[in-house]
Amino acid sequence: MQNKAPAVELRNITKRFGSVLANEGVSMEIRRGEILALLGENGSGKTTLMNMLSGIYFPDEGEIFIDGKPVVIRAPKDAYALGIGMIHQHFKLVDVLTAAENIVLGLKGRLDMKKAVRKIDEICKAYGFEVDPKQKIYDMSVSQKQTVEIVKVLYRGADILILDEPTAVLTPQETDKLFKVLRTMRDDGKAIVIITHKMHEVESLSDRVAVLRDGRYIGEMRTADSNAQEMTNMMVGHPVVLNIDRPEPVNPRLRLEVRDLTVRSEEGILKLDGVTFSAYSGEILGIAGISGSGQKELLEAIAGLQPTERGSVTYYEDSGAREQLLGKDPLKIQEMGVVLSFVPEDRLGMGLVGNMDLTDNMMLRSFRRGRTVFTDRSTPHHVAEDVVRDLSVVTPSLSTPVRRLSGGNVQKVLVGREITQAPSVLLTAYAVRGLDINSSYTIYDLINRQKAAGVAVIYVGEDLDVLVELADRILVLCGGKVSGIVDGRRTDKRQIGLMMTRIGGGAHE
Amino acid sequence: MFDVVSFIPRAVVQGVPLLLGSTGETLTEKSGNLNLGIPGIMYVGAISGTIGAFLYETSLPSPDALNGFLAVAIPTLACLAGSLLMGLIYCFLTVTLRANQNVTGLALTTFGVGFGNFFGGSLIKLAGSDMPYLALSATSLCFRKTLPWAQTTGWFGKVFLSYGFLAYLAVVIALVAGYVLRHTRLGLHLRAVGENPATADAAGVNVNRYKYWATCIGSMVAGLGGLYYVMDYSSGIWSNNAFGDRGWLAIALVIFTIWRPNVGVLASILFGGLYILDVYIPSGMNLAIKEIYKMIPYIVTIVVLIITSMRNKRENQPPASLGLPYFREER
Numbered sequence: 001m002q003n004k005a006p007a008v009e010l011r012n013i014t015k016r017f018g019s020v021l022a023n024e025g026v027s028m029e030i031r032r033g034e035i036l037a038l039l040g041e042n043g044s045g046k047t048t049l050m051n052m053l054s055g056i057y058f059p060d061e062g063e064i065f066i067d068g069k070p071v072v073i074r075a076p077k078d079a080y081a082l083g084i085g086m087i088h089q090h091f092k093l094v095d096v097l098t099a100a101e102n103i104v105l106g107l108k109g110r111l112d113m114k115k116a117v118r119k120i121d122e123i124c125k126a127y128g129f130e131v132d133p134k135q136k137i138y139d140m141s142v143s144q145k146q147t148v149e150i151v152k153v154l155y156r157g158a159d160i161l162i163l164d165e166p167t168a169v170l171t172p173q174e175t176d177k178l179f180k181v182l183r184t185m186r187d188d189g190k191a192i193v194i195i196t197h198k199m200h201e202v203e204s205l206s207d208r209v210a211v212l213r214d215g216r217y218i219g220e221m222r223t224a225d226s227n228a229q230e231m232t233n234m235m236v237g238h239p240v241v242l243n244i245d246r247p248e249p250v251n252p253r254l255r256l257e258v259r260d261l262t263v264r265s266e267e268g269i270l271k272l273d274g275v276t277f278s279a280y281s282g283e284i285l286g287i288a289g290i291s292g293s294g295q296k297e298l299l300e301a302i303a304g305l306q307p308t309e310r311g312s313v314t315y316y317e318d319s320g321a322r323e324q325l326l327g328k329d330p331l332k333i334q335e336m337g338v339v340l341s342f343v344p345e346d347r348l349g350m351g352l353v354g355n356m357d358l359t360d361n362m363m364l365r366s367f368r369r370g371r372t373v374f375t376d377r378s379t380p381h382h383v384a385e386d387v388v389r390d391l392s393v394v395t396p397s398l399s400t401p402v403r404r405l406s407g408g409n410v411q412k413v414l415v416g417r418e419i420t421q422a423p424s425v426l427l428t429a430y431a432v433r434g435l436d437i438n439s440s441y442t443i444y445d446l447i448n449r450q451k452a453a454g455v456a457v458i459y460v461g462e463d464l465d466v467l468v469e470l471a472d473r474i475l476v477l478c479g480g481k482v483s484g485i486v487d488g489r490r491t492d493k494r495q496i497g498l499m500m501t502r503i504g505g506g507a508h509e
Numbered sequence: 510m511f512d513v514v515s516f517i518p519r520a521v522v523q524g525v526p527l528l529l530g531s532t533g534e535t536l537t538e539k540s541g542n543l544n545l546g547i548p549g550i551m552y553v554g555a556i557s558g559t560i561g562a563f564l565y566e567t568s569l570p571s572p573d574a575l576n577g578f579l580a581v582a583i584p585t586l587a588c589l590a591g592s593l594l595m596g597l598i599y600c601f602l603t604v605t606l607r608a609n610q611n612v613t614g615l616a617l618t619t620f621g622v623g624f625g626n627f628f629g630g631s632l633i634k635l636a637g638s639d640m641p642y643l644a645l646s647a648t649s650l651c652f653r654k655t656l657p658w659a660q661t662t663g664w665f666g667k668v669f670l671s672y673g674f675l676a677y678l679a680v681v682i683a684l685v686a687g688y689v690l691r692h693t694r695l696g697l698h699l700r701a702v703g704e705n706p707a708t709a710d711a712a713g714v715n716v717n718r719y720k721y722w723a724t725c726i727g728s729m730v731a732g733l734g735g736l737y738y739v740m741d742y743s744s745g746i747w748s749n750n751a752f753g754d755r756g757w758l759a760i761a762l763v764i765f766t767i768w769r770p771n772v773g774v775l776a777s778i779l780f781g782g783l784y785i786l787d788v789y790i791p792s793g794m795n796l797a798i799k800e801i802y803k804m805i806p807y808i809v810t811i812v813v814l815i816i817t818s819m820r821n822k823r824e825n826q827p828p829a830s831l832g833l834p835y836f837r838e839e840r
Binding site for chain 1: 692693694697698700701704705707708709710711712713714715823824826829837
């Protein structure tokens with residue numbers, strides 16, 4: 001049990017992508033019977049480093065030792081043979097195949113699905129997973145897919161497991177379940193590496209922490225001897241303040257009034273049911289709720305992207321004049337002189353074009369301007385320069401397609417673009433999802449600056465700890481209905497959690 | 510009166526090249542390669558077989574010295590070699606060099622037809638024929654040899670037994686391909702490569718190897734369709750451009766069968782029947798009407814596309830990464 005010999009040893013690993021140095025001279029150890037948290041900001045090379053262990057990338061320099069023996073990992077096959085299994089952030093599953101078919105994919109020998117199903121059931125029983133081997137992947141929830149991924153690596157006999165941001169898409173209950181399984185596996189003598197940005201997860205789960213910064217190995221420590229503040233400082237390289245400001249709203253004025261907003265999905269399911277609320281300038285209105293409670297529909301209805309059944313969205317100008325936004329598309333809203341900025345949940349699907357570079361993505365907001373048939377490229381170019389400088393976006397150049405940037409940098413580009421529009425209403429959905437702690441605080445700061453500038457901010461968030469610190473008021477959605485609107489300064493996580501599951505939060509007071 | 514007993518065999522012989530072409534293309538597409546070079550590859554398969562047969566026939570002192578086995582084996586091997594070469598060119602360009610699949614495929618089709626017509630014309634000149642075609646009747650007789658009971662069993666023999674061996678081989682290949690795709694590890698891996706190469710790769714499947722093998726085998730199967738057309742359907746007569754639009758019809762058949770080679774067995778006969786329907790439906794001398802009938806297979810394909818996309822069942826959609834190149838370190 002207490003056998004904590006190094007399972008994996010990396011020595012002087014270096015990896016370049018073109019001119020970008022992703023990892024430089026990294027040396028570290030992964031031990032059995034231990035959960036190691038790999039920390040680092042977005043783009044610090046954590047995923048790249050682990051991808052070299054799992055055979056996706058091949059290191060340019062350096063050596064890898066497994067159980068003290070030097071090995072060469074050229075392909076994922078080699079990694080499996082050495083007992084290394086990686087659960088990627090973006091699941092590697094074939095949608096049209098069943099769970100069992102995905103699990104046996106790539107193995108040798110005759111295809112015997114019955115035997116495979118039996119072995120899968122055994123693994124599930126041993127660790128307490130629930131997987132229906134015959135279910136198709138496209139029918140599964142995110143958490144089910146993740147379970148399939150874990151069973152897949154265990155099926156191959158992996159005893160060194162790497163999980164890349166496994167909790168980014170899970171609900172708190174699903175996360176607890178996953179952690180229980182991970183602890184069981186650790187006690188079973190497996191080596192586990194987890195990449196995550198959530199500090200409280202690092203503290204509650206890991207035994208040891210290793211930190212990367214700018215592709216270099218900074219150091220390691222025992223989790224028990226450290227704390228979130230120290231780890232964050234190490235990650236960022238200088239002391240950071242882990243407090244979120246919440247200045248009092250200055251001169252709040254009614255900006256947006258939503259009344260009886262009702263939305264039905266194409267399948268006829270009621271997504272929003274009589275939602276009524278107001279948003280004020282210079283204020284952050286937080287929106288909480290279990291995912292899929294109508295947050296997406298609410299923001300899209302305000303932005304003019306979602307057909308509605310009934311209700312109204314009234315915009316109040318400073319002069320007191322009113323405009324009805326409902327029933328107008330984004331172009332019309334823009335032409336009315338209402339500057340609505342929208343940071344959607346689906347960054348590369350709705351927010352940015354992955355194959356276009358930074359400048360062109362900035363142009364998406366401005367290409368209609370200009371007097372001649374030719375587009376104006378120099379203004380968006382300057383905007384892109386400003387965004388990269390102000391938000392310290394890590395990118396090789398302005399002409400890099402945004403899909404090549406890491407998640408956090410993609411988000412910075414999107415938020416940066418929307419903020420430069422000088423909006424009067426800012427709608428954000430999961431603005432910090434997948435971002436490291438430093439980038440997250442940068443985004444909170446940006447949002448606070450917008451608030452100070454008199455913008456009405458509507459902030460949809462999933463991290464309740466952040467919501468109760470950041471938002472002035474919090475609207476809680478429950479199954480498409482408003483469960484209640486509470487004062488952010490006078491509420492706590494527990495109350496909001498209750499309201500998320502039951503209208504009004506049940507018998508409170 | 511519509512003569513079913515004579516219509517079905519004619520539909521079948523029309524259908525066999527389509528079946529081979531579509532089986533080959535299905536295998537290829539399952540690996541994520543959209544090979545639009547199939548019409549050209551079938552054409553090259555046909556001319557390669559013709560060259561083989563021509564060289565063999567002219568090397569004989571007299572037509573009686575023809576060895577039945579060699580008369581079949583030489584054109585078949587020549588055909589396989591020719592279409593394999595086309596498949597390799599396609600793979601090298603699209604898999605190794607990651608060139609655009611549509612452009613490569615269309616270029617191969619144009620190239621294949623030109624290649625076929627050039628050598629077809631040369632052969633006709635070499636043979637000293639004053640007609641614009643080349644006749645290899647002796648070889649064709651070997652290809653068209655049927656089982657002895659075909660003539661004696663009445664309508665049954667006509668409908669089921671009256672075909673050359675390539676027709677039966679086509680059915681066997683289609684059924685085997687269907688089985689392999691559905692029930693073997695090889696098929697599972699191939700489907701995974703076509704659906705999501707990054708996943709297959711991470712699971713330890715050699716993506717490029719599967720793409721190469723599937724595309725090359727697919728090309729050879731499709732090439733046999735060209736060989737059947739010349740040696741069996743046209744009785745060994747080569748004339749430039751006679752093959753027509755059958756290659757495109759084979760690609761349409763892939764969609765019609767929603768990527769299932771075993772469905773192709775009957776679907777190809779249906780397509781064959783539709784293709785020659787104009788001959789069987791009296792339309793008088795009005796050629797315009799005949800052309801409209803010839804459109805029916807394509808219209809049916811479009812209808813199938815509409816229905817499958819409306820039903821929107823994930824299994825009936827084309828392989829998800831069809832037409833896309835794969836590069837592991839692409840981010």
